[in-house]
Amino acid sequence: MPASTEAPPPPPSRVHRLSRWAGPLGYGAAFLLAPKSLPPEARHVLGVAVWMVVWWVTEAVPLAATSLLPLTLFPLLGVASPQAAAAPYAHQLIFLFLAGFLLAAALQAWNAHTRIAYAIVSRIGFEGRRVVLGIMLATAFLSMWISNTATAAMMYPIALAIGALLGQSKEAHTTRTALMLGVAYAASIGGMATLIGTPPNLIFSAFVEQSTGRTIGFGQFMAVGLPTAVVLLPLCWILLVYVAFRHHASIPAEAEEVIARRRTALGELRGGEAKTLAVFTLTAAAWLLRAPKDFGVVRVPGLTDLAPGISDATIGIAGAVLLFLLHTAPLEERPRRPLLTWEEARTIPWGVLLLFGGGLSLAAAMESTGLTSWIGQHLEILRGLPTPLLLLGLAITVLALGELASNTALAAMAMPLVASLAVSIGQPPLLLLLVTALAASTGFALPIATPPNAIVFGSGQLRVRDMVRAGLMLDVVAVIVVVVVVSLLFPIILG
Template identity: 35%
Template sequence: MWREILAHRNYLIVLLTPFLFLPLPVLLPYKEAQCGYTIILMALFWCTEALPLAVTALLPVLLFPLMGIMDSTTVCMEYLKDTNMLFIGGLLVAIAVEHWDLHKRIALRVLLLIGVRPGLLLMGFMAVTAFLSMWISNTATTAMMVPIAQAVLEQLHRSEVERLQAKEAVAKKGTVNGGFELQETAHQQVNGHVVTVEKEKVSREQEQLEKKHLTFCKGMSLSVCYAASIGGIATLTGTTPNLVMKGQMDDLFPDNDNVVNFASWFSFAFPTMVLLLFLSWVWLLLMFLGVDFRKNFGCGTNDSEKAGSQMAYRIIKNQHQALGPMKFSEITVLVLFVILVLLWFTREPGFMPGWASAAFTKDGKSYVTDATVVIFISMLLFLIPSEVPRCGFRSSTPPGGQIRVTPPLLDWPTVNQKMPWNIVILLGGGFALAKGSEASGLSKWLGSKLTPLETIPHPAIAFVLCLLVAVFTECTSNVATTTLFLPILASMAQAICLNPLYVMLPCTLSASLAFMLPVATPPNAIVFSYGQLRVIDMVKAGCMLNLLGVLTITLAINTWGFPLFDLHNFPNWANGTAGQC
């Protein structure tokens, strides 16, 4: 019976949970309690994944109108806001980069520059993965980088095995070292077990080699998935929680003067990412490769180790050469990508007027956002041909033959196959939830209950909240985590007259610190599927990384975060649902 219950647990959760918490809106017929009922249901469904995440995100469309919190038209408008378009446009560019293998070319080129010594190889894979994850999804980045890492490691291992096999062959002949052949013969006459001892020594070396290879594979696999999660925090479009935070800010504080944009986010999060990536590299280096820096960085290695490194280097070089020279499509996508980043940075750089305020401002308000820029670049991907157009539209098609039309850089079937539409709905559900919390008065009520936190030092508040979010995100989706926490954190900050960005920003970054469990995030699941890792390996490595991540983010928000976002002062745009400060 217990097995039957476990097998049908999702049905039971979906059917029983609404009735279990039904007394809340029935006994307390207030909008705050009714909105709280909706949040509880969504939180439990998101944590247990009893329903698909996107389906759970549609609950506000059903419950808010029935409870009189918001009308259906207002709720539905929350599901496709400016932030959703920014997300869609960013993914369109990322899909084009993946479609033409531009990301693979960049990765292999950087690895060729860094080299294949164990320590440098670990650093190279982490740096490349983090950089790619800044622009394309961490899942796609991990799926591409892990096979490359496995191929390089297998070649290094094969070279070591061949060295030991050669040594074993010499041992079988009874001659370990040609220079001491006479001495070895004397040893055999005195003691017939010398060759046997040498064979046992080679056998022990083989066992140590296999163990070393497995340990290095574990470290490399974890380095790739961790770097993919860390790299996503650097840019506004790098991972979905960042966009959730941007959308929540614009929804809860519509007059925030666009304080969070691509340039301001990058200025804060990129140094944080670099510092955390370095600390992660040091931790994984010590944990899986030890403190033998001579071998880790190739100082004084023997000929066999050099030969193994050369073979691994040749594998990367062959994969890079297999891509051939850069095609017109790759060059065009790269140029459009660079233009996109430059337009994002110069739209509203903060320290000087941007091009948007100079050319597209009316009545003191800029009508251009980051979403406008990325949609413009995305549309060009559907217009520019993937091959060099023939001069004068001349074609080599024979008379009467079918005319070949050059396809564009991106087509809709490719987009439809790779676009995660469920995340678009999930984002919209989070915005609807935040809007409902504000409209029902739940945000104001929560803020009034959290005023005792005013007596606690602000750095301590940031640290505890980041740690809470980092632990919570191990068990549920990082998008769901930020969606649930950010409106509450915003209300708390307003109640204690604290700049909302001081808690919302670090907690958003902490939602990406999913390092301890295979189910915490797709990159973890991908590397775990290769079979070399155990759960305990990920827990041991991820526990320390979670702590390092929380400490790094807390340091960032309390140092360079203050002047970037003027966190010393409570902003006028935050005076709203929680009263005046």
Template identity: 25%
Template sequence: MVITLIILALSAFFFVNGKIRSDVVALCALVLLILCGILTPEEALSGFSNSIVIMMVGLFVVGGAIFQTGLAKMISSKILQLAGKSELKLFILIMLVTSAIGAFVSNTGTVALMLPIVVSMAVSANVSPSRFLMPLAFASSMGGMATLIGTPPNLVIQNALLEGGFEGLSFFSFTPVGIICVLIGIVVLIPLSRMFLVKKGEKKTENKSRKKSLKDLAYEYQIAQNLFRVGVKSDSTFRGKTLAELNITGEYNVTILEIRRESKSQNPFMKTIDQELAGPNTSLQIGDVLYVLGAFAQIELLTKDNNLDLLDTHTAEVSEEKVPHDMVFGEIGIAEVLLMPNSQLINRAVKDSGFREKYNINILGIQRGGKYLLQDLKDEKMHSGDALLVQGTWKDIARLNEVQSEWVVVGQPLAEAAKVTLDHKAPIAATIMILMIIAMVFDFIPVAPVAAVIVAALLMVLTGCLRNVEDAYKTINWESIVLIAAMLPMSLALEKTGASAMISSGLVSYLGDFGPIILLAGIYFTTSLLTMFISNTATAVLLAPIALKAALDIGVSPYPFLFAVTVAASMCFASPFSTPPNALVMSAGKYTFMDYVKVGLPLQVIMGIVMVLVLPLLFPF
């Protein structure tokens, strides 16, 4: 038992530390349990064949198909348009729509879907997006409480009940709890978001009838102050060479964004300028005007070394007001891209991102924790939650939306972000999802829930709701799957060595004499505290058997205790790192850690107090 607890403590330490991926930590703990003889190899690997894990794989695929067909995006944007220009209506609708989608698909996917829509709607209503983005993340977690498949902890307590010999929960057993969570969230967040999430500088913007434009985005990242025009002269060393041959970024640490040259049109009455994205195979000609991004000193060196004509002489220190507002966005534009928590780009250098090679897109800047990184970008490693300012043709920027598992495009121009196209496969995806839910809800249909999910996932692929099998695999968050599969045997090890019994008896001996309500509160707030440092799924896996045993020890129903575990594990708002949705909106909303404490901690405490009082009414002792 001591060895098991040491392994658990070490796992918790590395989970909190965050320097090693959580799935790797869980696998290391699993291997140690085998090597120490606590679990047999069969017991240790049982998590990978557990119905919870298989069901989660299928649900990721089903959710991915719902996103890719445009079904969820169409429904959500149409409903949000009902809010018009009313800030309060928009706030309530965002909470309701997000929680409704979160009831059926992963909370991370829900936030990824809603982010660009909400940003667009907020700016259209002349409201700071930061007012809505944190509540958006919280609502996705609240909505997950409404159904059996809404969040992994719900599946965890279902598994604990079935293994304990109790009757399982139905698909909508969670719905009353989810509704209460959403109502509490709306009531508490309306004043808190108004007090703490609208920054002082942004309140002035709300009062002005202006929308965030592409120029605003450029000035936010200080692109205008560091953008220079350079002309190619007849005797320049650049003449006739491609950008790949010149290796300008490597030599001078500057970026050529685009090339403008006189049009080859034969129309004598109309002289126009062609706007061309700077690609590696672009060959430079006499008279080309290069738009170069970089420090003024580096631009000067570039022009002197290569006999180029410097057309702009403003320095980076020039005030924003004195910089001419002549940035023109035609076919080439800029957008903001937010990295997902499980993106393959995390810890990869900008030069190795593949944006230029795969999408013909340039990375111009990185926003991280309220700071803007604009120089020496090529060797800068990208972090989870980074916002990237990218440049490319609108067609290429639109292609970025195809990879929703890697990033979210949140800073497109309003007209582009508001566009919603309904794919012809959307009705098929909707039908498959509805049939899956029906099969899971009604007991007279002789199909096990896990089978219903797998069949639905297969149908999504076979009917073309996902382009191919590779796309289906990309929708799966493998880190979460491996984490759960590796942590499930940990609860078996705790039970097998008597550690669970010792912890639950300790809880009972300290709190049991005060009655089941106090014990329920102890389990709820213990889970809530742990979830601030460890993933909600891992916390639920560890505490579900302890809660079950504690309830049986005092002779009451385990249902309210297990619901306390799943609600507490899912309703963690006081930290940006407690859930992926919280981290996902941090950069987009320009939040600090203290913003989460100011808004999330009161909500988390109020939610806990209400749930401790309400759960015994819904599920009597």
């Protein structure tokens, strides 16, 4: 075997080495300091939860590796059988997210995202503020169906290329800054709109189904998530181009011709790209039409009327399998190939699926051992707090923690705790959990807050102070929008 040409990973820092020990030490401290009235199994789960939180927050080991701890520790500690510990890793909603990843990989393989981005920018216009709006609309739309991270990674090179056409004036620099921040922020905002848009949304749905038996369908979540994104995205654009960065350059006429040539170079929509977009469109439509819609006077039938057992995961996996089954025509591509190859599928972030499973396994153990009830009893001091104030405080807390930790890990940690809080103070758990899920996507101020922030910051086109200045203002707007929209729509859609 030839030697690898890749550079070896850097050695772990002193902080990471200490954090590796802090996890198991945290387990021991939590187990020993927990009140003896708590059953031993619950004390073990509390210790494992502390261990996982420490490693998730510090990333002493990869997030996915930390998520495997329940598979080993719960059977060893007598908390759960191997079968019970492993079952959440095969939750049906994990396969829904797997399907979303595979659809995204196919769109990326056929360069469909570039066609969508250039089409939207060309229709919105080439004045500086309009360019920012066009890029943000394209990014948000893609992020509804593709992970935030993948969307930001696909869109920031396009934003860079468009920004390079603006020239070197002070106004051009301002527009480039707004463009890059627009990609990061729109990726997070678009992900809030759908169940598969970002991991916290799916963690919310999976936790609700696991703990209550209630299924939150794709259409149900979108009925709340999409209005949240629709309200927040234009407010984000206004904040970026009229408040944080006010003076903008327009793309010159000759640069418009460059964009037109790039669109022309993509050719007509045909072959593998057309088939992939068709599969994507049919899958998205099936998600929206799965459950029947009752509007009082009119009832629109759904796919479950024909097949009662069908779920969003069923639809998603069917769409993903189609990508492997359908091939390009012999005369279009040589050699003939499927719409998605396994080599392309292997590039999806498999570790995120393990993180889902680890969080669900931990939550199931907390519930079965009575730990969630015990935590809830200690949160009853919040009973009587006005609901709007409670939701605002919860959203701010989640946002603040999300600026410093992975929003996926944060959602996995927070769901069982928030559910306990809701039960103990007499609030609908679903309401608080939904606010938690959406607020987990609202970290905009720091490069480490979300993967999209980190990706665009890594481009070298941004200063930290620019992101902090715009991000803090957007953080304030975002928590208010989340609380207001959820408060208005929850009783109608999910109440």
